[in-house]
Amino acid sequence: MASVKSALSYASANFAESVQDLASFIRFESIGTDTKYKRQTAACAGWLAKHLKQIGLEHVQVFATKNHPVVYADWIRYPSKPTLILYGHYDVQPVEPIQEWVRAPFKPIVSGNYIYGRGASDDKGQLLAHVKALEAFLKTQRQLPVNVKCVFEGEEEMGSPNLQNFLHTHRDLLKADVAVLSDMAIMAKDKPSLTYALRGSLSVELEVRGQGVDLHSGNFGGAVHNPLQVLCELLAKLHDASGKIAIPGFYASVKDYEQQERAYMARYGPTDKEILQNARAAKGWGEEEFTAYERTTIRPSLSINGIVGGYQGQGVKSVIPSKASAKLNFRIVPNQDPYVVEKLFRQYIKKLTPATVTTHVHANLHARSYEIGVRHPVLQAGKLAYARGFGVAPVLTRIGGTIPVLSLFEEELNIPSVLLGFGLPDDRIHAPNERFYLPNFLKGIHTCIWFMAALSKYKLSAKKTGKAAVVSEP
Amino acid sequence: MASVKSALSYASANFAESVQDLASFIRFESIGTDTKYKRQTAACAGWLAKHLKQIGLEHVQVFATKNHPVVYADWIRYPSKPTLILYGHYDVQPVEPIQEWVRAPFKPIVSGNYIYGRGASDDKGQLLAHVKALEAFLKTQRQLPVNVKCVFEGEEEMGSPNLQNFLHTHRDLLKADVAVLSDMAIMAKDKPSLTYALRGSLSVELEVRGQGVDLHSGNFGGAVHNPLQVLCELLAKLHDASGKIAIPGFYASVKDYEQQERAYMARYGPTDKEILQNARAAKGWGEEEFTAYERTTIRPSLSINGIVGGYQGQGVKSVIPSKASAKLNFRIVPNQDPYVVEKLFRQYIKKLTPATVTTHVHANLHARSYEIGVRHPVLQAGKLAYARGFGVAPVLTRIGGTIPVLSLFEEELNIPSVLLGFGLPDDRIHAPNERFYLPNFLKGIHTCIWFMAALSKYKLSAKKTGKAAVVSEP
Numbered sequence: 001m002a003s004v005k006s007a008l009s010y011a012s013a014n015f016a017e018s019v020q021d022l023a024s025f026i027r028f029e030s031i032g033t034d035t036k037y038k039r040q041t042a043a044c045a046g047w048l049a050k051h052l053k054q055i056g057l058e059h060v061q062v063f064a065t066k067n068h069p070v071v072y073a074d075w076i077r078y079p080s081k082p083t084l085i086l087y088g089h090y091d092v093q094p095v096e097p098i099q100e101w102v103r104a105p106f107k108p109i110v111s112g113n114y115i116y117g118r119g120a121s122d123d124k125g126q127l128l129a130h131v132k133a134l135e136a137f138l139k140t141q142r143q144l145p146v147n148v149k150c151v152f153e154g155e156e157e158m159g160s161p162n163l164q165n166f167l168h169t170h171r172d173l174l175k176a177d178v179a180v181l182s183d184m185a186i187m188a189k190d191k192p193s194l195t196y197a198l199r200g201s202l203s204v205e206l207e208v209r210g211q212g213v214d215l216h217s218g219n220f221g222g223a224v225h226n227p228l229q230v231l232c233e234l235l236a237k238l239h240d241a242s243g244k245i246a247i248p249g250f251y252a253s254v255k256d257y258e259q260q261e262r263a264y265m266a267r268y269g270p271t272d273k274e275i276l277q278n279a280r281a282a283k284g285w286g287e288e289e290f291t292a293y294e295r296t297t298i299r300p301s302l303s304i305n306g307i308v309g310g311y312q313g314q315g316v317k318s319v320i321p322s323k324a325s326a327k328l329n330f331r332i333v334p335n336q337d338p339y340v341v342e343k344l345f346r347q348y349i350k351k352l353t354p355a356t357v358t359t360h361v362h363a364n365l366h367a368r369s370y371e372i373g374v375r376h377p378v379l380q381a382g383k384l385a386y387a388r389g390f391g392v393a394p395v396l397t398r399i400g401g402t403i404p405v406l407s408l409f410e411e412e413l414n415i416p417s418v419l420l421g422f423g424l425p426d427d428r429i430h431a432p433n434e435r436f437y438l439p440n441f442l443k444g445i446h447t448c449i450w451f452m453a454a455l456s457k458y459k460l461s462a463k464k465t466g467k468a469a470v471v472s473e474p
Numbered sequence: 475m476a477s478v479k480s481a482l483s484y485a486s487a488n489f490a491e492s493v494q495d496l497a498s499f500i501r502f503e504s505i506g507t508d509t510k511y512k513r514q515t516a517a518c519a520g521w522l523a524k525h526l527k528q529i530g531l532e533h534v535q536v537f538a539t540k541n542h543p544v545v546y547a548d549w550i551r552y553p554s555k556p557t558l559i560l561y562g563h564y565d566v567q568p569v570e571p572i573q574e575w576v577r578a579p580f581k582p583i584v585s586g587n588y589i590y591g592r593g594a595s596d597d598k599g600q601l602l603a604h605v606k607a608l609e610a611f612l613k614t615q616r617q618l619p620v621n622v623k624c625v626f627e628g629e630e631e632m633g634s635p636n637l638q639n640f641l642h643t644h645r646d647l648l649k650a651d652v653a654v655l656s657d658m659a660i661m662a663k664d665k666p667s668l669t670y671a672l673r674g675s676l677s678v679e680l681e682v683r684g685q686g687v688d689l690h691s692g693n694f695g696g697a698v699h700n701p702l703q704v705l706c707e708l709l710a711k712l713h714d715a716s717g718k719i720a721i722p723g724f725y726a727s728v729k730d731y732e733q734q735e736r737a738y739m740a741r742y743g744p745t746d747k748e749i750l751q752n753a754r755a756a757k758g759w760g761e762e763e764f765t766a767y768e769r770t771t772i773r774p775s776l777s778i779n780g781i782v783g784g785y786q787g788q789g790v791k792s793v794i795p796s797k798a799s800a801k802l803n804f805r806i807v808p809n810q811d812p813y814v815v816e817k818l819f820r821q822y823i824k825k826l827t828p829a830t831v832t833t834h835v836h837a838n839l840h841a842r843s844y845e846i847g848v849r850h851p852v853l854q855a856g857k858l859a860y861a862r863g864f865g866v867a868p869v870l871t872r873i874g875g876t877i878p879v880l881s882l883f884e885e886e887l888n889i890p891s892v893l894l895g896f897g898l899p900d901d902r903i904h905a906p907n908e909r910f911y912l913p914n915f916l917k918g919i920h921t922c923i924w925f926m927a928a929l930s931k932y933k934l935s936a937k938k939t940g941k942a943a944v945v946s947e948p
Contacts, residue, residue: 033787033788033789033790033791034787034788034789035788093791093792094785094787094789094791096785096786096787096791097688158789158790159790185693199692201692201792203790203792210755211753211754211755211756212753212754212755213753213754213902213905213906214902214904214905214906215753215904215905216875216903216904216905217775217777217779217803217805218673218675218803218805218873218874218875218876219659219770219873219874219875219899219903220749220753220770220874221770221775221776221777221803221805221874222760222761222766222769222770222773222774222775222805222874223749223750223753223755223758223759223760223766223769223770224750224753224755224758224759224760225757225759226777226778228778228779228780228781229709229712229713229777229778231706232705232706232709232710232778232781233709233710233713235703235706235707235710236706236707236709236710236711237710238703239703239707275694275697276697276698279685279686279687279689279694279697279698280685280686280687280796281684281685281686281697281698282685282830283699283829283830284697284698284830285697285698285699285830286696286697286698287696292696292697295696295697296693296694296695296696296697299696300696301691301695301696302695303691303695303700303703303792303794304700304702304703304706304784305691305702305784305785305790305791305792305793305794306702306783306784306785306786306791306793306795307702307706307781307783307784307786307798308786309780309781310778310779310780310781310801311568311570311779311780311801312570312780312781312782312786313507313508313568313570314507314508314509315507315508315568315632315838316507316631316632316633316677316779316801316803316838316839317507317567317568317570317779317780317801317904318567318675318677318777318779318803318875318904319779319780319904319905320777320779321780322754324781327784327785327790327791329691329692329695329790329792331691331692331695331696355757356755356756356757356758356759364789364790365790399692399693400692400693400694400695400696401690401692401693401792402692425693428687428688429690429693430688430689430690430791430792430793431687431688431689431690431793432687432688
């Protein structure tokens with residue numbers, strides 16, 4: 001306990017420096033999805049590796065992948081204590097629409113209790129909370145409570161396309177008992193929550209190709225089937241009037257949850273009103289028989305993320321584009337297989353495609369959903385850590401987002417993961433003016449300190465996570 | 475006749491220089507719709523004014539408007555001969571999608587029988603055919619066959635927003651008997667056509683606004699009505715299954731054409747096959763009871779020109795955009811009023827808008843359709859000019875495009891217009907790799923020479939054009 005106390009004190013006393021380090025981290029334009037930023041993304045990885053070395057981690061390595069590197073470091077001392085993988089990602093989302101940012105996305109600024117910048121919350125700030133917890137132990141004790149291996153990737157926002165191969169190739173190096181990651185929001189500033197389930201994700205691009213060239217809509221309007229029109233007509237058929245996804249067979253394998261689980265969700269989860277407030281939405285939408293919390297966690301969704309086709313500039317352009325495409329994102333739930341969903345989508349689109357055009361589907365992300373048993377010892381360690389770090393016991397929550405690495409850790413390393421989120425629902429992740437609430441950055445560092453301390457008391461060995469979650473009030 | 479012959483010879487002998495002048499003209503990035511190009515557009519006007527002065531026109535003036543200037547010049551000598559307005563536009567369409575251009579759009583190049591570049595056909599090449607005809611007369615005779623006033627504007631591609639005011643303000647300066655303009659395609663290389671009717675145009679922007687901020691489609695997918703989805707659902711309701719526009723009341727005032735007119739169109743107009751070949755479309759689409767030629771001329775159309783919303787970049791971005799909008803373009807036909815169409819559209823959208831979002835309609839172009847009586851003397855002069863310039867009599871045609879200036883000339887100056895097109899259907903106007911067929915550039919100059927010569931024999935006075943066109947085989 002003495003070691004924990006001095007680590008906590010160190011973290012508090014050096015918090016201003018931690019904020020400065022976070023600002024330095026945000027300054028890198030590590031937009032992993034856009035090849036234009038490859039060099040800046042690599043520079044970001046280099047900075048992170050150097051920082052890990054500076055705080056006292058060992059075997060620091062930047063592993064090249066086909067795209068953006070994985071930053072690795074470890075500290076291994078105890079044969080009989082658990083080994084913890086710290087996972088995080090240093091890549092960030094694109095910044096469009098850039099004109100809606102009040103400040104430049106990569107010039108972080110502290111204003112009030114927030115630090116603003118792309119990646120502040122997702123995931124640079126949350127990743128750094130763990131790093132700062134390691135620093136606190138190493139600077140005050142010259143040791144950590146458990147064995148630690150850091151795995152920080154640069155491709156999370158593009159669906160971690162090379163991570164599975166990395167984990168598989170280095171499965172001996174990465175042998176561990178449990179992984180921890182922080183890449184989500186808690187329910188509110190003083191209401192920590194421990195995520196035990198996430199939705200999976202399937203991203204597809206649907207392209208409609210019509211005539212061979214762009215046409216003048218004056219000269220040709222009325223004679224050809226505008227691909228942009230066909231695209232809209234197809235997209236309009238993806239949902240029915242009740243808000244359900246209209247793809248035949250889509251709901252066939254969706255898991256039904258027991259009343260006990262839904263009652264727990266209703267009691268401890270966010271209300272419809274809270275979710276709509278966070279979304280700044282006047283009205284909700286979707287399957288009437290489910291709450292907004294359920295619709296975003298235990299129910300699948302399908303979102304149009306963007307449409308490309310025709311003229312998007314200022315003013316008018318009388319064009320019938322030769323092709324048009326839409327970026328679509330499914331969020332899928334337990335028992336749904338992303339590859340089956342892709343197949344059903346392809347069949348449906350094929351059936352709907354009129355003879356005047358051709359359609360083409362390209363899938364670029366397949367991630368299963370994730371659930372961990374609520375009585376799992378690592379989840380108990382997480383609960384304890386939050387209770388100490390935030391001074392209040394966490395609620396067990398589901399979130400609607402996806403962290404593909406969770407199922408990869410399970411598949412490749414056969415270990416469970418625990419998710420310690422330090423973000424807030426209004427952090428505007430993936431949107432303009434992203435920010436991170438600084439008091440939770442410090443509480444996050446403290447929580448990470450407590451988590452390692454709690455974990456050091458468990459005897460763990462690699463085992464399967466309990467996929468069939470039994471929820472009871474903790 | 476001697477004067478015509480020497481002018482024709484001059485035009486042929488100096489054609490290489492004319493092509494060079496056209497290349498110089500194309501090099502100006504005169505994208506009038508985009509404020510970024512304001513300076514280049516002004517420079518283009520300056521070049522044109524200088525060129526008019528060099529060839530011997532008088533009273534050359536660059537009139538400022540609220541946006542892009544009007545280039546004016548005249549040559550007035552004969553109290554008893556007709557005065558002809560030469561109208562053209564030096565502004566061009568945007569170049570997106572830029573990556574589909576094989577060569578840079580503003581670095582014109584001659585390859586085979588074509589000159590390539592944005593504006594080569596629409597309208598710089600066709601405008602210059604008239605200028606080169608003036609030059610041929612002035613260099614060989616030191617005089618023109620008729621009085622001439624040049625009115626070259628820089629805002630045609632944005633709907634000529636300041637032209638009406640310009641014509642109204644300068645209606646004494648612009649007093650004339652007839653206008654001629656060349657801003658369209660003939661039917662084929664050796665098949666000239668004389669356009670006697672055009673559709674009108676109404677451009678509207680439809681915006682759907684949902685929640686106040688962009689959201690993560692993982693965290694919020696399923697809880698809010700995605701504005702991009704709503705937009706698609708609205709756009710999908712603009713046409714019915716038969717290809718008709720589904721806006722209630724839309725067809726109420728659409729003019730019915732007599733069998734005589736439709737028979738003439740069927741006999742001399744392009745076939746469905748030809749139109750689809752020009753469009754590089756495998757299959758046609760639209761109102762079954764009309765031919766493709768009819769569907770693009772005497773029937774209205776509604777095209778989606780572009781959709782703005784969500785993420786359009788490389789890769790994926792899990793976003794539910796807070797708003798989305800579509801650029802729409804109606805082409806309207808005789809007896810339809812663009813303001814009535816706008817009203818009907820607004821009513822329909824209002825009725826369809828779900829309670830989860832708000833919709834906003836912005837109209838930015840209202841142009842009526844245009845028809846001139848086929849027995850009108852200026853049309854006869856045009857027929858003669860084509861017959862001599864191309865060596866073959868023209869077919870009288872309708873086109874689906876819009877030249878808003880036609881109804882403005884009628885309303886403000888009370889004069890008819892004749893349309894001598896020199897473009898080809900596959901010039902790719904408004905699309906990547908626009909080009910102009912050089913043999914028709916020369917034939918166009920010759921046709922303009924013949925047109926002025928023919929016109930010099932008519933006694934004309936300002937009169938209303940016959941709006942109710944009686945079509946009979948010429």
